[in-house]
Amino acid sequence: MIARPSWRYEQKVQRTGYRLVAGIDEAGRGPLAGPVVAAAVVFPPGFRMDGLADSKQLQPDVRRALDALIRQNALAVGVGIASAEEIDRLNILAATHLAAQRAVENLKIRPDYLITDCLRLDWAEVPVEPLVRGDQKCASVAAASVVAKVARDRLMCDYDSDFPGYGFADHKGYATATHVKALRTLGPTTLHRLSFRGVSWFETELRRSQTFIRLAEAIAGIEDAAAARAVQHALDEAMPRLPERENGELRRLFAARMAACATGGTAAVFRRK
Secondary structure, three states, rough: OOOOOEEEHHHHHHHOOOOEEEEEEEOOOOEEOOOEEEEEEEEOOOOOOOOOOOOHOOHHHHHHHHHHHHHOOOOEEEEEOOOOOHHHHHHHHHHHHHHHHHHOOOOOOOOOEEEEEOOOOOOOOOOEEEEOOHHHHHHHHHHHHHHHHHHHHHHHHHHHHHHHOOOHHOOOOOOOHHHHEEEEEEOEOOOOOOOOOOOOOOOOOOOOOHHHHHHHHHHHOOOOHHHHHHHHHHHHHHHOOOHHHHHEEEEHHHHHHHHOOHHHHHHHHHOOO
């Protein structure tokens, strides 16, 4: 049976004078690949909405429909992402806190109270209430769980075509039999969490995305100012969607190519604007 959260936590807080209450939750702590995504949702005081639940208990089409309704009715929705590289560098809990902080920072309004799914946010400048199973108890946290899950699923579906053979659109990076088989056959990608068990024992070179390969070839082919501008534009468009590891490598490749091409008066053409 699906656990339906209540609005009593928001009501209790608002009766004490806190008007803008943000529910916070995340998706993607456990997968072997992809980012962890957090969401923060602030509803108007007194607002009520049926159908909310912990995103893990809902079917994908129901989650997507709820995500649209949440975004239509909320005062503000913020989404924050911590990359696989950040997860490896910081650890998954610290990266989850970072994603939550970014989600709050991306809200268009400043909440005065935060309710989380058991996350103790030491960086917060307002009161934080960490609830055990908050996504099953508190409506705003459940809404955040839906937004975070839908956002992360869309990212992983986008990555599916860029990393063919791994099935990211189906398993979203979790350690399913299909995913584990692909890892053993193809090796890890730049999207994988190299510190996670099941990935860390691979010592092969990381597989890059199709977009990375295309852009690296374009960088190598730069011969004049027009080509440099076209490649720069393509990089600017692609980089927000690429794994962080690939972003860094492409920046280095482009800088090296600019240095090689920037002779005499053409140097200014290759300088980032």
